[in-house]
Amino acid sequence: MCDLCGGTHSVGGQDGSLLYIQPCPICGPISGAALVEKNKRMAKFDEELEAALQRYALAEKDVS
Numbered sequence: 260m261c262d263l264c265g266g267t268h269s270v271g272g273q274d275g276s277l278l279y280i281q282p283c284p285i286c287g288p289i290s291g292a293a294l295v296e297k298n299k300r301m302a303k304f305d306e307e308l309e310a311a312l313q314r315y316a317l318a319e320k321d322v323s
Contacts (some may be wrong), residue, residue: 261285263285267289269283
């Protein structure tokens with residue numbers, strides 16, 4: 260794993276009021292296969308988050 264980006268393949272910074280994100284200069288931009296895998300993990304996380312929010316909403320209704 261890259262010490263600069265921590266495996267995200269992107270680094271960011273700030274110059275005054277400008278925020279920027281750019282590809283990691285050490286390990287380069289993310290590959291197509293890694294991007295597909297990341298998108299799958301993010302989709303699974305979004306589904307789990309939505310299920311948790313629905314459970315929370317149901318539990319909140321039961322309390323009131």
